[in-house]
């Protein structure tokens with residue numbers, strides 16, 4: 001038998017849960033949520049080592065790979081302060097790490113529990129794989145492997161394609177295709193980068209991390225990077241991967257100091273600079289410089305050493321969807337209204353969260369986007385429904 005709703009939300013991840021919870025708090029609509037996993041919020045619960053980096057001390061459109069006006073229109077309606085306030089009012093304690101990243105002090109599970117509590121009365125259908133959707137006579141019809149659903153408002157909150165091991169899929173893009181909506185195919189992002197043969201020296205440094213500044217296109221990112229047996233990773237590289245398609249990236253391994261300050265020393269190069277000795281030895285060998293006392297470097301050797309602050313190379317690729325924290329790409333912003341997240345061409349069809357072509361840098365931006373877009377969408381559905389309710393009473 002077909003199940004009929006006022007609002008049907010596809011996906012019980014961060015955005016779908018927030019949408020259901022916000023709607024439930026404000027309205028008495030009949031709401032359903034369809035989820036492929038056996039439980040809600042799987043990605044949310046494993047993120048940030050189980051403590052979920054939920055937002056950042058600075059949230060501006062510049063931290064997102066997306067059209068800035070669209071992002072700011074959404075964030076203005078429900079931004080960082082609104083999210084922090086919502087969590088505070090609901091007694092979720094956060095901690096600030098490195099002076100900028102907000103993490104849950106106890107567990108990300110607290111967020112799922114809070115949203116599920118606020119969504120009490122919503123019908124959850126777990127273990128249902130969404131297959132297709134279509135519009136017919138005033139209703140959206142959704143087909144799952146367990147049966148049919150019908151709804152007046154349909155919210156696509158099925159996320160990106162990263163981490164298929166916990167239920168992710170590209171169903172959101174296939175649904176968009178069915179509605180003739182434009183989209184950019186998903187690509188792995190916030191992911192480690194693999195290396196070409198010329199940079200294999202970095203693999204020998206597996207386990208070492210250092211503070212760097214990375215330039216990719218016209219973006220500059222400053223954070224830690226990590227050498228791994230597969231290539232390079234760590235926060236700076238993950239954020240850089242969001243902007244890297246192909247071509248060169250440039251790494252400054254000494255972002256906070258002038259190189260010449262260290263070069264009058266009698267110490268060996270490998271110990272004079274504020275970088276690990278293992279790194280310096282591998283780097284010097286790679287650029288063909290002898291590890292000698294700094295004050296004995298020739299002018300041309302000093303010049304070669306300058307590449308320590310601008311080491312440019314083209315990565316081979318990335319570690320793929322199974323390691324990527326997010327998927328770049330998604331449903332085109334041209335298809336959506338920023339004030340409501342509703343489709344411009346299909347009334348009462350909404351897209352929220354990672355399925356939309358908005359991807360944040362590392363640092364809590366993707367959850368902020370998931371929650372902001374969800375609340376904006378939910379408020380609009382609520383407002384539209386109360387208008388039609390009032391109309392029907394007269």
Ligand SMILES: Cc1cc2nc3c(=O)[nH]c(=O)nc-3n(C[C@H](O)[C@H](O)[C@H](O)COP(=O)(O)OP(=O)(O)OC[C@H]3O[C@@H](n4cnc5c(N)ncnc54)[C@H](O)[C@@H]3O)c2cc1C
Pocket residue numbers: 010011012013014015016034035036037040041042043044046047048052053054055128129130131157158159160162163166167168169170171324325326352353354355363364365366367368370
């Ligand atoms: C390991 C990891 C760590 C991360 N850490 C952070 C972090 O610390 N901070 C941050 O901001 N972001 C982080 N992210 C990114 C963040 O998790 C996502 O951007 C966010 O969850 C997106 O929310 P969403 O609701 O759009 O999608 P999701 O949370 O992915 O929810 C989508 C839901 O749709 C369901 N679904 C998909 N396809 C189907 C189908 N065919 N049928 C039925 N159900 C389906 C999925 O099972 C899922 O529950 C991390 C991601 C990963 C993988």
